[in-house]
Amino acid sequence: MQFKSLVYLAAVAAAAPNLHRPGSPESIKNLKDKIKNVVIMVMENRSFDNLMGGQTLAGLENPIQTGPYCNPLNISNPGTGTGCTEALDFDSIINDPDHSISGNNLEFYGSFTPDNAAIKAGTLQPDMSGFLTEQIRLYGKKADEQVLQTQVINYYTETQVPVITALTQNFVVFNHWHSDVPGPTNPNRVALCSGTSAGKGKNNFQYNTMTQRSIFQEVTELGLEWKDYLVDTSIQDARWFTWTYESNNTDRIVFMDEFYEDARQGTLPHLAYINPSCCGVGTNSMHPTGRVSDGEQLIKDVYEALRGSPQWHETLWIVTFDETGGFHDHVPPPRVARPDNATHSETTPTGADYTFAFDRLGGRMPTWLVSPWAAPAVEQKGVDACGRTVSYHATSILRTLGYLWGFAPYNPRVKGAPSFDHLIGTELRTDVPDKFPTVSHFPPQQDLQTVVQSRAREWHFHIYFLLQSPTEKAAALALRDAVLRLRRDGKYNDRVFFFFENLPLTTQRRFCCGSAAPSQRVSHRTASCWIIRDVLIHPLTTLQRRDHEFRNGWLGKPWPIYLGGLPIESAEVPLQYPELRLGWSTAPEDELSLDERRKKGAELEALLAGDPEAAPAPAN
Known part of the structure; x- marks a missing residue:
């Protein structure tokens, strides 16, 4: 039967x-x-x-x-x-x-x-x-x-x-x-x-x-x-x-x-x-x-x-x-x-x-x-x-x-x-679950060589904003430097673009952290950064939101941010934006010392030294 x-x-x-x-x-x-x-x-x-x-x-x-x-x-x-x-x-x-x-x-x-x-x-x-x-x-x-x-x-x-x-x-x-x-x-x-x-x-x-x-x-x-x-x-x-x-x-x-x-x-x-x-x-x-x-x-x-x-x-x-x-x-x-x-x-x-x-x-x-x-x-x-x-x-x-x-x-x-x-059976079931379990997210890749050379990226974000004043531009550059310091200190394993688009003040600007190897096509650059971890996206206009949410050029929902409120100089990413979660969380017992992190950071800086598009970390 x-x-x-x-x-x-x-x-x-x-x-x-x-x-x-x-x-x-x-x-x-x-x-x-x-x-x-x-x-x-x-x-x-x-x-x-x-x-x-x-x-x-x-x-x-x-x-x-x-x-x-x-x-x-x-x-x-x-x-x-x-x-x-x-x-x-x-x-x-x-x-x-x-x-x-x-x-x-x-x-x-x-x-x-x-x-x-x-x-x-x-x-x-x-x-x-x-x-x-x-x-x-x-x-x-x-x-x-x-x-x-x-x-x-x-x-x-x-x-x-x-x-x-x-x-x-x-x-x-x-x-x-x-x-x-x-x-x-x-x-x-x-x-x-x-x-x-x-x-x-x-x-x-x-x-x-x-x-x-x-x-x-x-x-x-x-x-x-x-x-x-x-x-x-x-x-x-x-x-x-x-x-x-x-x-x-x-x-x-x-x-x-x-x-x-x-x-x-x-x-x-x-x-x-x-x-x-x-x-x-x-x-x-x-x-x-x-x-x-x-x-x-x-x-x-x-x-x-x-x-x-x-x-x-x-x-x-x-x-x-x-x-x-x-x-x-x-x-x-x-x-x-x-x-x-x-x-x-x-x-x-x-x-x-x-x-x-x-x-x-x-x-x-x-x-x-x-x-x-x-x-x-x-x-x-x-x-x-x-x-x-x-x-x-x-x-x-x-x-x-x-x-x-x-x-x-x-x-x-x-x-x-x-x-x-x-x-299709003959009796109505009463044992079906009301909800399915929470989705499982894979942990970030933490091996430095794997991250840099195999195109697996820890996290990646773009910041879109409208330059309305030199202060906002300075704040954006300060944020980029803060990310570079994280990389230097072994907290962030990825490449940060050197360039900063210098367009008229009324034009949208893009500051971009992270990408793939310089030999990659643009399509690979926009694909490889999100395999492991979520992307944070910060558009301001309706058009930009539509581009991210419906054209699927990027991953994640927009997270608006006001760059004018960032300090121009800071040793770290400002604590008033903890929701950005830059880098990854580490259990206290697994936390590396500053010297150990900086050693890893130095290895990463050496790996990226020959990349003409990679921005070097600030000296201090």
């Missing part, structure tokens, strides 16, 4: 499982009776082994339970060594792994151009051995190989991702859920909403270009309501489809503050689709270089909004990802029915041409079902309409929503997808 694919948690007062066959009349009736509102949130670029690798819940297949798993550093030369799965010690990474179709080919099959005929015949199987090879190929000239291998193959522990752990332990988690396209973000998001990427295999197409039927059109024509809720404007999945524009439904695309208000008032639509912000520093989709902890905060906020909503008792929340983002997973993706006759061709990094027929899935990624009707469980593989045991994938959502709202599968891919209607 299909319900044996579940691993239920013992000693939990959970909802009674639905023992009906997936897609059966009894299961569909139960689904319709229990669920009136569906919330779908699609996060970004994390594989199962990466995000779930440290989860100890029985039934999960991951590095901590069934590993470790290893990859050669160079698949063409195994003698160069291997890297194996271990726990991570950082929140996110700078070097975004390859998640193109060609990159996935190398990561899965060890070749940019695997033999499609052999794959179709079943004589060529993915061995999932090329992740380190591809990461080192992409970034080996810029970073240490050991750093690169830890970035792509290591995993998060339960305590590092407490919100993910709470999701996993309290609701349904899928052990075998794959993306629909072994490629990048946009084709996968389109496929999740419509069952096909219509031959798109790259992120090289625009909004208002996809002509196929989507879930947004379907829901509207069924007389149901939907909204696409945005954290910012970086991802707007409803906009991919021409129907959204032609039917004048772009006004259903709104910002997240409306989601929280709708949840509070009990007015969420039948379909609430959530787009996180993407894709880097300060965003919350979990896409590198964005922090996993910021994504956890979004998940926590959405859960608690739904849990406190009057609609909670009739809601199903699906938390999933678009694709694996090039992060290692050891489970080979299976072959699957083609959605249509479209193909995608691209030139690989070796110059060869490769054509993909959309006949196999992408990597395995985390997905959960959250509902008071969903018992805590590990769901293994599903059952398709023909009774075959198959892996779940993104279009399983469309297959299940088709049962809920009564619409036919859009194409063979959707028709062959296993549904999860049977995971």
Whole structure:
């Protein structure tokens, strides 16, 4: 029986499982009776082994339970060594792994151009051995190989991702859920909403270009309501489809503050689709270089909004990802029915041409079902309409929503997808948590050489202000010198810009502490400084606030500061601004002496002596 694919948690007062066959009349009736509102949130670029690798819940297949798993550093030369799965010690990474179709080919099959005929015949199987090879190929000239291998193959522990752990332990988690396209973000998001990427295999197409039927059109024509809720404007999945524009439904695309208000008032639509912000520093989709902890905060906020909503008792929340983002997973993706006759061709990094027929899935990624009707469980593989045991994938959502709202599968891919209607139970749970745990923030890196040479930064801030008088300029320069003294004394490990923009007094000025190595591109400079610790930002105008909060060029909320109130000369950063928390806190028993700190500071000054942009510390 299909319900044996579940691993239920013992000693939990959970909802009674639905023992009906997936897609059966009894299961569909139960689904319709229990669920009136569906919330779908699609996060970004994390594989199962990466995000779930440290989860100890029985039934999960991951590095901590069934590993470790290893990859050669160079698949063409195994003698160069291997890297194996271990726990991570950082929140996110700078070097975004390859998640193109060609990159996935190398990561899965060890070749940019695997033999499609052999794959179709079943004589060529993915061995999932090329992740380190591809990461080192992409970034080996810029970073240490050991750093690169830890970035792509290591995993998060339960305590590092407490919100993910709470999701996993309290609701349904899928052990075998794959993306629909072994490629990048946009084709996968389109496929999740419509069952096909219509031959798109790259992120090289625009909004208002996809002509196929989507879930947004379907829901509207069924007389149901939907909204696409945005954290910012970086991802707007409803906009991919021409129907959204032609039917004048772009006004259903709104910002997240409306989601929280709708949840509070009990007015969420039948379909609430959530787009996180993407894709880097300060965003919350979990896409590198964005922090996993910021994504956890979004998940926590959405859960608690739904849990406190009057609609909670009739809601199903699906938390999933678009694709694996090039992060290692050891489970080979299976072959699957083609959605249509479209193909995608691209030139690989070796110059060869490769054509993909959309006949196999992408990597395995985390997905959960959250509902008071969903018992805590590990769901293994599903059952398709023909009774075959198959892996779940993104279009399983469309297959299940088709049962809920009564619409036919859009194409063979959707028709062959296993549904999860049977995971909705028959009794309302009373044991679900009201809140999720507090997000865990990774500690700052404190090794001096690592901080300076590996682009991991302790903290970083920009100060934006309007120069209205020479006094304010002098105060800003004094603040910079105070930070330089901290560096000299070993309390601050980073580079401080030498320059100070000398523009007309009525023009915005920028004083910038901290950055990356001078050889880095600007994009790396704006990315590398925030991987470890929060950024403090100090804009004054509405435009500057919008730039920081909605364009996602920076991290953190603005913190206004009046520089005119700072003393022009001070041995330390003024105590009247303790909220700036410059440097990091140290337990008294671990505090270094002044001589020890100055020794470290001298080492740092020596490391930066050849940097033409780095300001030297004041002599006194």
